[in-house]
Amino acid sequence: MTKTALMTSSALALALLAGQAAAEVKFGALYPFSGGLALLGEESARGLEIAVDEINAAGGVQGEQVVLERGDAVDNNQAIGEARRLISVAGVKAIFGSYSSARSIAASQVAELAGIPYFELGAVADEVTARDFKYLFRTNPTADHMGKLIVNMIVEKVAPGLGKDPKDLKIGIIHEDSSYGTSVAGHQKRYGEEAGLNIVTTQGYPAATVDMSSIVLDLKQREVDIVLQTSYQNDSVLFLQQANEAGFKPAAIIGGGGGYSMLPTAEAVGSDVIEGVLDADFTQYAVNTEFTPGLEAFVAAYKAKYNEEPRSGHSLNNYVGAMAVLKAIDGAGSFEPDAIVASVSAIDIPQGATAAGYGVQFGAGNQNDRASMMGMQWQDGRLVTVYPEAAAAAEMRFAQ
Amino acid sequence: METFLQVVANGLMLGGLFAIISIGLTLIFGIIKVVNFAHGEFLMAGMFLTYLITTKLGLHPYASVVVVAPALFVLGALTQRLLIQPLLSARDDHVQIFATVGLSTAMINLALLLYGADIANTPTSGLRTPVDIGPVRVLEGQIYIFLCAALLVVGLELFLHRTQTGRAIRAVAQNRAAAQLMGINANWIYVLSFGIGAACVGLASSLIAPLYPTSSTIGTYFVLTAFVVVVLGGLGSIPGAFVGAMLIGLIDALAGFYIGSDLREAVVFGVFLIILILRPSGLFGTRVKLSHIS
Numbered sequence: 001m002t003k004t005a006l007m008t009s010s011a012l013a014l015a016l017l018a019g020q021a022a023a024e025v026k027f028g029a030l031y032p033f034s035g036g037l038a039l040l041g042e043e044s045a046r047g048l049e050i051a052v053d054e055i056n057a058a059g060g061v062q063g064e065q066v067v068l069e070r071g072d073a074v075d076n077n078q079a080i081g082e083a084r085r086l087i088s089v090a091g092v093k094a095i096f097g098s099y100s101s102a103r104s105i106a107a108s109q110v111a112e113l114a115g116i117p118y119f120e121l122g123a124v125a126d127e128v129t130a131r132d133f134k135y136l137f138r139t140n141p142t143a144d145h146m147g148k149l150i151v152n153m154i155v156e157k158v159a160p161g162l163g164k165d166p167k168d169l170k171i172g173i174i175h176e177d178s179s180y181g182t183s184v185a186g187h188q189k190r191y192g193e194e195a196g197l198n199i200v201t202t203q204g205y206p207a208a209t210v211d212m213s214s215i216v217l218d219l220k221q222r223e224v225d226i227v228l229q230t231s232y233q234n235d236s237v238l239f240l241q242q243a244n245e246a247g248f249k250p251a252a253i254i255g256g257g258g259g260y261s262m263l264p265t266a267e268a269v270g271s272d273v274i275e276g277v278l279d280a281d282f283t284q285y286a287v288n289t290e291f292t293p294g295l296e297a298f299v300a301a302y303k304a305k306y307n308e309e310p311r312s313g314h315s316l317n318n319y320v321g322a323m324a325v326l327k328a329i330d331g332a333g334s335f336e337p338d339a340i341v342a343s344v345s346a347i348d349i350p351q352g353a354t355a356a357g358y359g360v361q362f363g364a365g366n367q368n369d370r371a372s373m374m375g376m377q378w379q380d381g382r383l384v385t386v387y388p389e390a391a392a393a394a395e396m397r398f399a400q
Numbered sequence: 401m402e403t404f405l406q407v408v409a410n411g412l413m414l415g416g417l418f419a420i421i422s423i424g425l426t427l428i429f430g431i432i433k434v435v436n437f438a439h440g441e442f443l444m445a446g447m448f449l450t451y452l453i454t455t456k457l458g459l460h461p462y463a464s465v466v467v468v469a470p471a472l473f474v475l476g477a478l479t480q481r482l483l484i485q486p487l488l489s490a491r492d493d494h495v496q497i498f499a500t501v502g503l504s505t506a507m508i509n510l511a512l513l514l515y516g517a518d519i520a521n522t523p524t525s526g527l528r529t530p531v532d533i534g535p536v537r538v539l540e541g542q543i544y545i546f547l548c549a550a551l552l553v554v555g556l557e558l559f560l561h562r563t564q565t566g567r568a569i570r571a572v573a574q575n576r577a578a579a580q581l582m583g584i585n586a587n588w589i590y591v592l593s594f595g596i597g598a599a600c601v602g603l604a605s606s607l608i609a610p611l612y613p614t615s616s617t618i619g620t621y622f623v624l625t626a627f628v629v630v631v632l633g634g635l636g637s638i639p640g641a642f643v644g645a646m647l648i649g650l651i652d653a654l655a656g657f658y659i660g661s662d663l664r665e666a667v668v669f670g671v672f673l674i675i676l677i678l679r680p681s682g683l684f685g686t687r688v689k690l691s692h693i694s
Binding site: 034035036037038039040174177203204205206208209210211212213214215217218221233234237238241245246247262264265267268 | 403406410417509512521528537612613616617618625660661662665
């Protein structure tokens with residue numbers, strides 16, 4: 001090898017190295033990675049990681065490879081501390097998060113003040129986008145969407161299936177009494193009343209309850225036909241078990257997310273007890289994939305990366321939101337916050353074009369107006385999508 | 401009328417549940433004068449142990465008590481010997497309380513590390529079978545809990561009043577200095593008492609595990625009510641804890657049905673406050689000496 005050839009090749013190698021080092025952009029991934037919310041926090045973050053892998057494999061954003069800097073939002077205070085660290089020490093250009101509404105509300109205030117875009121991919125509380133922040137966007141459906149979907153499902157599908165007029169059905173709403181259950185129940189009531197449904201009772205209870213027999217007895221006495229429960233895991237299990245044991249068999253039970261979507265809940269109460277129970281939640285995996293293009297590729301990427309099946313729909317919804325946002329940042333021209341905001345605000349993805357089924361377009365408060373939840377039913381030990389029609393993987397079943 | 405009887409039955413069964421959990425707590429408090437804030441986490445540890453024994457060895461959950469109760473005895477004895485005893489000579493007694501708060505947090509997070517945030521289901525082994533007694537319906541497992549709680553109260557009372565060790569325990573509880581002068585090894589009695597109190601929780605966990613899914617935070621669901629029960633019954637009184645538990649169970653069930661589920665806690669704690677104002681030392685309490693030396 002001649003001297004010049006050696007010099008050229010080492011110069012080339014140096015240039016390549018330097019080029020690689022420069023072409024990296026950092027984004028924050030702020031989720032509860034430890035503590036009581038760690039399971040679904042981690043699951044949510046996996047969706048973001050898969051989106052980043054996919055974008056990087058396709059050349060990155062604006063030609064730069066995306067690097068995720070993790071922040072552990074184990075509680076509200078730490079969410080704030082980690083958001084500050086990501087922005088001022090790690091120098092991230094945007095933050096993605098955060099699964100928990102309370103963490104999101106706390107951390108996004110820091111980002112808003114610093115003028116760094118914050119993309120919420122999974123928190124459901126109304127308040128997140130009710131503050132009219134400039135740099136905060138939310139891609140996922142909310143408590144409002146959950147209430148709306150449940151009421152629509154009763155009117156369009158459950159009542160006809162039971163052979164009744166929706167107005168003749170007695171509806172009982174029960175909910176755990178933190179802001180999550182209370183806000184979903186509030187939306188159920190509002191949409192229910194708009195649709196002319198007969199809501200006979202609305203009852204809250206603390207999520208850490210160890211006995212729901214008095215609620216079950218009360219619903220039984222009122223001869224409630226449809227029970228709507230918004231709950232966490234423990235109280236979902238408790239209600240389903242105690243209702244079954246008290247011989248209370250309403251025509252339909254519709255759960256709201258939380259405990260109702262998780263397999264351990266079904267295992268705890270037994271597949272015969274949970275058979276036929278309905279549930280509204282983020283898009284899950286047993287769905288008509290014609291309505292959710294890209295879902296199978298996502299599941300394949302998930303299995304290849306983590307060596308297991310996705311544990312809940314959280315990863316999928318975070319993935320869908322992150323993909324939409326990352327593609328918009330790619331077209332923003334620069335990583336200046338205002339350029340990112342302008343480009344993300346212009347996102348226009350129609351319904352049925354993402355792996356979660358819903359489209360993306362931001363409206364008031366930078367909430368994704370096209371986001372929606374889906375109706376699911378436990379059938380033979382599996383949670384399958386039954387509503388809306390276009391996404392259904394199976395027919396809704398009714399007890400005879 | 402039938403509904404009323406059913407509500408009362410629910411209340412009594414709930415009372416049995418609260419009683420079986422509270423007995424160990426009141427025992428530890430009455431003798432060692434330490435408020436054990438890790439009580440709920442002892443329950444959680446016992447329930448996880450029951451879950452493991454039942455699922456791995458295929459035993460009936462009740463059979464696991466022969467392992468769980470001794471294991472909890474050891475855990476309790478070690479807590480007293482290694483955590484509380486070194487602090488007994490601290491200038492301020494409250495230091496011990498904070499030590500148990502620390503133990504509680506450590507145990508919750510250890511469980512999160514080992515088991516994650518998900519629930520673990522102990523097989524019900526038919527204990528969730530409803531039983532119809534006249535007009536009311538309760539679960540088989542609930543009846544066993546109620547009976548065990550009643551038997552445990554009687555058994556502990558007999559032990560404390562009729563045996564030499566029991567008398568020694570009461571002597572230390574009444575006046576540690578005098579008991580030591582009589583030749584009783586007070587530290588050993590403390591270790592023994594904490595162990596017995598924790599073993600009662602062990603019994604409770606084997607009874608409760610088949611009825612409630614186990615999780616890292618399950619202890620926090622029960623522990624506040626257990627404190628209310630213990631204070632209501634008169635701190636340190638074992639029959640008092642039983643009666644207190646029945647009262648709280650009944651109020652909870654009646655208020656939950658007749659007033660509204662969102663107000664049941666308000667009613668339970670309202671009644672609790674009224675009783676305390678009228679009887680500051682609880683239903684069965686005499687004036688408790690809080691000092692270790694007295």
